[in-house]
Amino acid sequence: MSLLVVGSVALDSVETPFGQVTDALGGSAVYFSVAASVLGPVQVVGVVGSDYPLDQLHKVGRGIDWSGLERAEGESFRWRGRYSFDLQSRDTLETRLGVFASFQPKLPPSAAEAEFLFLGNIDPDLQLKVLEQVRTPRLVACDTMNFWIGGKRAELLRLLSKVDVLMINDSEARELSGDWNIHRTGRWILGQGPGRVVIKQGEFGALLIERDRTFYVPAYPLEEVFDPTGAGDAFAGGFMGYLARTGDTSSNNLRRAMVYGATMGSFAVSAFGIRGFDEVTAADVERRVRGFRDLTHIELAEPIE
């Protein structure tokens, strides 16, 4: 089934305790599509400036359709950030919107027929504009961040009333609901429209909260983490890529999609930028997916009564 993502296609400059990169390929749509492309085809809608290294971009992932990526005169979107010694927090040192500031998404005809749609973390007005152009999506998920929660709350709530899944960081989910309890927060978000909410908790994993059921996938146990940038978008790419591949939006299949998402997140953090995906094969993915199963698997014995 067809999968479409709209989001940023950026140049990231990142410092971690282990090194730094300058103007590396990044942005939510790039991390998303590199991860999703391990599972099936994916089409990207976005914009880059005249300085973007498209030759490099066209080499990443497998089966990524970049025909919906507009090229505009001006500078590409740039993000610069620095992580703390333990990778638990990061400071944004600079954000330059460049051509993204005046981006007006126009979907090519093939993109308008997408069945699975991911609205990456961009201005809710743009997310709504993309959503309006997709004719009959089967499942729509979106991400957001504190910047929009504070600055475009009304538009964001309007978007939430139209999507099936919100995928969001836990601190941002709490900010959105105004409630520190993450399970009440999940319930509150369900009340805004989405039938499911995925709350990403970084090194602690992620929750899938549905109306009558909650699922928890931990983060993969990694003794080496190099760069957390893009882990959430890679998670979304694995999640949506698995749903589009299987065409099954049942609760049990969403749980599986969470595990594929967590698997892709674990590859993302294993190297700088998108390089964590360089050598990843389907067999690597399946090994890790089975590893997740063992990580939480219990065979219950006789009850104590």
Add this chain to the structure above:
Amino acid sequence: MSLLVVGSVALDSVETPFGQVTDALGGSAVYFSVAASVLGPVQVVGVVGSDYPLDQLHKVGRGIDWSGLERAEGESFRWRGRYSFDLQSRDTLETRLGVFASFQPKLPPSAAEAEFLFLGNIDPDLQLKVLEQVRTPRLVACDTMNFWIGGKRAELLRLLSKVDVLMINDSEARELSGDWNIHRTGRWILGQGPGRVVIKQGEFGALLIERDRTFYVPAYPLEEVFDPTGAGDAFAGGFMGYLARTGDTSSNNLRRAMVYGATMGSFAVSAFGIRGFDEVTAADVERRVRGFRDLTHIELAEPIE
């Protein structure tokens, strides 16, 4: 099988955003034994001052043997603390050791025959003194905290070389190893002697790290949390209580014990002090244990290869 705990029997004064209590029954040995007693008999070694309300203490739990609890002239151990609005952090406002300062544990003959031993979070010298008096324990677990990691590191490391399981908070585990990565930290602790380490991560659950396997149990999804005090000790009580009940120290049974531990932790936080256990039945425990299974359960489908 017989279960013995040594730890503090204290009077706690706690403030949370939801209220406060003064001089409530608390301490690691109390939380541990109230939780463990849901699963089977437990014996306590510790000390209280002449001001301790023993009549109240003797009413808590079921099948707790207090005959190893010494009563000394003086004031009981008291702790006073205050939680942040979101219960994520707490300040210790006052700690008064009282009779605990000069405590010299002497085990009654029945306690010296214990098969399962939990050394609650007290001075490592006292933990070692208790351990020396237990003749042939089948499994020994201990807890510790930052105070001893900083002040009695050599004694703590000596203790670690003699126990089977270390149960510890994640921030304290990181402090002990000097490494921020929790999985490398687990590996480091295994290198000190224990064959297993349980790392408690509060609202994010707990890890069981073994030499060749890692298990993760999330925290139970609770929309109402009132008082986190004692959750870690209740976890330990559920974990050790289940092991003592079943007499099985295999890896698969330790995983089950983790789920019983997490279940007891979830009851502990549901009310002030030990009152979360007031009405808990075996059927309640089993319902929640099954709930944990559903929380992480996945049926994997066809691999993607």
